[in-house]
Each structure stands twice: as structure tokens, then as C-alpha cells.
Amino acid sequence: MMEHSTKDHAELALDFNKDEDRVDWHDETLWFIRQKRDKAAHQLPEWEALREAASQIKNNVLANLHDYLLQFERNAVANGIEVHWAADAAEHNQIVRRLLNEANVIRMVKSKSMLTEECGLNEYLANHGIEVIDSDLGERIVQLAEEPPSHIVLPCIHKKKEEIGEIFHQHLGIEAGISDPQFLTETARQHLREIFLTRRAALTGVNFAVAETGEFVVCTNEGNADMGAHLADIHIASMGIEKLIPEKKHLGVFLRLLTRSATGQPITTYSSHFKTPREGTKIHVILVDNGRTVQLGRKDFRNSLKCIRCAACMNTCPVYRRSGGHSYHTAVAGPIGSILAPNLDMEKYADLPFASTLCGSCSNVCPVKIDIHEQLYKWRQVLVKNGYTPKAKKAGMQVMTWTLSSPSLYHTAGKVGRWVIKYAPFAVNNKLNPWYKQRDMPASPEWSFSEWYKQNRQP
Template sequence: MSYLTHASRAEAFNLDHERTSWHDETLWFVRQKRDKAVYAVPEFQELRNLASAIKDHTLSRLDEYLAQFEAAAQTNGVRVHWAADAAEHNAIVLDIIRARGATRVVKSKSMLTEECHLNPYLIKEGIEVIDTDLGERIIQMRDEPPSHIVLPAIHLKKEDVGATFFKHLGTAEGLTDPQQLTEAARQHLRAKFLAGEVALTGVNFAIAETGSVVVCTNEGNADLGVSLAPVHVASMGIEKLIPRLSDLGVFTRLLARSATGQPVTTYTSHYTKPMPGREMHIIIVDNERTQQLGRPDFRASLKCIRCGACMNTCPVYRRSGGHSYDFTVPGPIGSILSPNIDLKKHSTLPFASTLCGSCTDVCPVKIDIHVQLYKWRQIVSEANHLPTAKKIGLKFMGRLLASPTAFKLSGSFGRRALRLLPYGLTHNQTVNAWAIARELPEPPQQSFREWFAQQPQPAT
């Protein structure tokens, strides 16, 4: 089976130059907000160190904390389920819904359920599933996946949203006022909340000490859904655990600042036990996470708290769009997680990076993202999943750089060729893809080696 590469998907996104530039500038604005919020907290780097250490500790004893969490949750009256993969997770959710005789589900944002493709599974089984996060609801109407884990509709402009609401909600044609569009969505969703029979949520943090799950939102949609529906189902990956309630404050101070530049999310809701006469279920999901845990070079990727900071700063993501990654979690962190799921399908994603290290610099839990991307490149190469042209090119460059004489001669030839050959040949976009959007540097008259040879040598 052949798959579209990241480059080919990014090329399609870049056909709309105005949208590409707007996408780039918008995400960079969010990155700048993050910086301002971080600089206002003198101890921010200490918080990063502490959060990283807590996550390292938790992953080193994950089996113990999972057992502790399950026992505490069951003591609270919560029904705990275990799912080895996406199929098992989806089947458990459907069983819970059917046991209640329900057909209408309201769902808040959950990247895990996106990963498991829960929505199409339930819809196929005759269940109405309504995403209640505004961005998620917009892309659900458009039948699109999210392009960002925090800003799922960041690839859309207000004109796109207006056209979508005109088609699905009957708003005025051409309406683009954000306040009016939001009010239309509010009225539409309020009826769905009131009719919801089961509320599905994700989990931002799960606390082993108390058996509680914590959900962070800015819209309060998770709270409203859970408050109204008689059944609450929370889906969590095994990596969401932290040991103690006292650890939570470290992560809540990091999450919103890293994600959107806010001091804290508007709602940080704790769910510990079901209300009288109601049900609460927690589904703990593996879905290849233990495989990543068993990879020493990539274990730290499970520390991710899904803030999206690495996406907002990544020059490749900002100009290629989230859909170019063809994975639930796009951007730099997604390029680490996706090869663990399907190495062949996602073999181009570790190369969708400049390895500039900006992602690592902003990561609130100090994941060495660019280092892991480099290590995945080596694995992709060893597994023989490189495109033929890249494979030949890398082999050629490896031999060239291993020979001082060949390197010296090639440099001399390249400098002369850039000076003597016509511009139309050196900047031919078929031969030189670098020249599509960049100007080549002016060739120097001599190499550093030649210049150094001319300098007076110190006496020995």
C-alpha cells in the first residue's frame, strides 16, 4: 500500500499562499503569547524541571500507579474498564451506551477518542454523537479531522465558519461576525446538551492518590455535559497519570501558559465520584503506549501533556498545516508518536522538521523532541522506508563527506558553478527545490580551508 507523504500533503496546503501565511502568523502570535506568560513567572524553568521529574517517576512505576488509581476510583463508586487498543475502547463505550438504552451522546474534546476513531464507530452503530467544543463541532460539521490538538479549527477562517453554519445551522449567508456565529453555535449546542443521555470526556490528568480525573476546558462544555447527562464516560491514556493531588498544581501552571498564553484554563474540573443515581465510567487505554514505554529512546514522549506548544513554534507545522501529518496528533510530538503506531505509513513525518530544537525549548515537560525525531530518522533508514531518491542522495553525500579530498573538490566546483552558470539553470526549481522560495547565497571567492592556509601560522 502506498501512502501520501507529508511533503505532498503540505504542497497541497501551500497552494493557497494567503491562507498559508495567515496560518503561520496566527500560530506565531499564540507562541508569542506563550512567551509573555512564561516570562511573567520567574520560577517557570523550575516548574518545567519538576514536571519532567514527576512524569519520569510516574512512567518508571506506571504499573503501580495504575493499580493504585483503579483501586481508588472503584472505592469512589466509579466503574473502571481496561482497553488494550482502539477497537476494545470503542466496544466498551458502545456497551455502556446500550446498557443505558441511550442513543444521544454529547462529547467534549478528547484526542484519545479521535485517535480511536470513536465518532464514526458510534455513528455507524446508530448513535448520535455531538462534539460540544466549538472548534470540534465546526470540523465535525465539515467532516474533517482536527488540525491542532488545542485549536482544532485553526486552519479555518471566519468566512469558512460562516459558510459552514449557513449550510448546517441556517445562519444568514455571508455572516462572518464571530460573536453572532458563536451565539448561533451556542443556541444549537444548548439543545444538544439538554437532550444528551451520555456525556463523553477526555482526561487531562488522572490522580493515582484519589482516583480522580481532571478535565481542563475554556468553554465549560465538559462540565455542562457531565452535569446534565446521567452517565459520564471518561477516556484516558495510561500516560495521563500523576501520583498525587499535590502534583497537579505544577501541571496546571504549565499547561495553559504553554498552550494559549493564559495563566490557567477557565475551567479545571475534578471528577471523583458519580452523583447519586448516576454512573461514572473511566476507560484506561493502552493502544500501543506500552510499546512506546518499552523504547528507551522514545519513552519520554509519553510525558506529553498535549499543550500544543511544539506545534505553535514549529516552522514546518506552521507552514504545512496539521492535516499534512495524517495523524491524530500532528506537529513535532505527533511525528514522534506516529511511527510507533505505523512506521511505514508515517515514515516521512520524522523528516518534517528542521531539527532547530525550538519544540524542545518550549516543551513544558522537557521532552527532547528534536533528538527523538533524529533517532526516528535513523530507524526509518534502517527499516528501508526511505524514498529511493533520498536513499541514493544520502548514500552519495555520506561518501562525499567522508572524503576530505572529494569534499574539497566539490566545494571548489560548486563555488565556480554558481558564479559561471546562468541563473535559470542554478535556480531551476525542478533541479533545485531549495530555490522555489529562497535565494541561494552569494558564493564566496575562497573556502575557509583556503583562507586558513593563507593566514600566518603561530610559532611552535
């Protein structure tokens, strides 16, 4: 279902920017969420100390991941949970399929799990005759629209309510022209309630898994993860190996930070702790690597594994807000996605670390203090060294090197540039110049600084 586009971030952003009103609306909506995050954070005087503690706990997790994984497995198994290990996306998908086959299940309900997006699970299962219905409202909407989510917390933030009304008209049989969020949500409630009550298998993501106790925590506002899991005979929980935390008391730190950072709420409506299976039912936890151990070995980039998927870095990012989640063509968009994706495939995602102004706003709001903008900068260097530079940028950089290495060439180029902007603006104000997109070139000064200096200050 995930579209495999060959366009890069800049081209996809250009598509999104065709509708200027929508861009403004998208920008303002996400900035509003960023402001709600600020308001929530400022209510806690210990906020910065909490971020520091969360960061240190996650550092400890990465340094002791081997032992924590074993400890979690031992305790989870003792609790009656079955633990599976998946080296990559393909193995994860095969395990899910095998578990469903063994139980003769061909229809599953799924709550939000970005990991299953990363693994392409829905598509894989559909190809093997297994139907998956996403139960998070936003995810159900994009699923019906046959699109990937554009945001990890707000999957359909790019869609207008009129479009959602049209999707529900086509797929859920409501009258045409309805756009009232209350009515649309009620429609989805009725539709999905029937799904929850008829599905024997449910898959959920995992927000945190506790090594000390072998339990895991799933957070939602809608209650969809719980509705699915508690009504099913089989609960499959998919998690990246980096989701572990050492002890239960550490949940106190992370649950205080997660939702305040994500939406500005003090906590999600539901923070559910699954420790043992319900009588007569099964819980399976799948521990997935899929490139995480490689990232763990990259000294400059391993900190990206501390991420708790709150999306604060997306909501604050001036590029994300004005280019839309789909322009990142990966399951996790935005700044954090741009440092995770190149680890999986440098060639395919070489454009993403360049989709940033390096302003650092992402690092400033990150609840676990990931140095996101610094990693973006470091990825650029790794990508260039490995020959994955976008072509246009490469040509431009060569001209730039040539010009900057010769003072006379530099002065001439400056003069030519000022002359052109003054007398022949069409030569730069055109489609060939990427700086002209969405902005006018500035008026050119009469003279350069060095010319001015020669005339006014030089003795």
C-alpha cells in the first residue's frame, strides 16, 4: 500500500506546495500543537530535569541492551507471554502470518504500530489472503484512502474534513457532503465496533517494554488498542528492540514526557500495562531488529534509537510543516525519520538529511534529548563521502568550490550576479533556479562590501 515513489523530498514537497492554502493550514495546525506542547511543558518546573533523566535512562538502555533483552524475555515468558525474534521486516511479517495461520485467522484488527508500517505488514498479509483493518481513526482514514500515514501521531493530519467525509461516503456508506468531525467520528465508531467484536486476532504496537517485569505498555487516546486486544483470542505485540526500559519506575519519567511532548495532554487517555495473557488467550511479543543493531554500531547515529515516537520534532520542524509527511517517503517522517531512514537504505533516503534547515528546533523539543540536527548534519557528510549526493547539489557545489577558490573569479561573479538581478532578473527568477521556488529573489545591492570598503574605509 505504501507508494514506492521515485521522487525525492524536494520534488514531493513541490507537489504538496501546489496548494498554498493547504500548506498554510498544515503549517498552522502543527504549530498549534507545538504551542500546546510548550504550554504543557512549562507547567512542570522539573521539565528539563525530566528530559535529562529520560535521556540518561535511554543511554543506559542502549549500553545494556543485550542484558535487558534477555531479562525481558525471561520475565515475559515467566508471565506466560510468547516471545519471538525477527532479524528483519520479512521475518517479522512471516512470524505474524504463521501465528495467524496456526490459529486459522484470516482477519485481524490492528492498532497503531509504526513498526508494521516500516515492515510493510498490511501489504504482505493482504498478498497472503489476510485482511488487516487499522483501528486508529486517522489510520483507518488513510487506509481507506489507500495512502500511508503522513505523521506518526496524527496519521491523517494532511487531510481536510471534507475529504474524509467523501472517503466515508464512498467506503462506509454515509451521505455525500458531510464534514462534521463529530458525525464522522461516530460513523467510524460504529463501523469499527463491529470489527472489534468480530476479530479473533489483534495486533498492537508497544510504547515501552519493561525488562524488570516482562510487561509492556500501550498508550492510546481512542481506546482502540484495548478494544482490539481484550476482545481477541490472540494479541500480537510488535516492538523494535530499542523500546525496552530497565525498570517499571522508569515508566513514571517516560509517561510524564510522552504525551506532553506529543499533543500537550498531561497523559494519554489510556496507558495500558499488559503483563499476562487473559485466561484462555495468548499474547505474542515480536522483538524486531530490522537495522537497529546496525544503527547501534554507528557511534554518531545510535542516539536516534532513544526515540519514543512523540513527533514533537515534526510538529516544530519548519520543513516538515511546509512540506507534509508524505514528502519524506518513509514510514517515520520528519527530522527523526530523516536520521533513521538512511540507516536502512542510504541510496533511497540520501535526500532526507538535506530536507532540513539545521535550525535545531527538533533537538530543543526532543523529550529524550536526541541531537537530531547534529545527526542530520553528520549524515550529510557520510552520504557525500559514500557518493550519494543529489546530482544538482553536486554540480552546484563544484561550481561553488571553483569560484570560492579564486579571489578574482569571486569578485567577477559577484559583479555579474548583481548586474543580472538588476537588469535581467528573468535569468534567475525562473524554474531553473531552486532558490526562486516559493520566493522572489532579493533586490541586489549597488555594490559589494569590498567595493564599499575600498571607497569609505581604506586609508
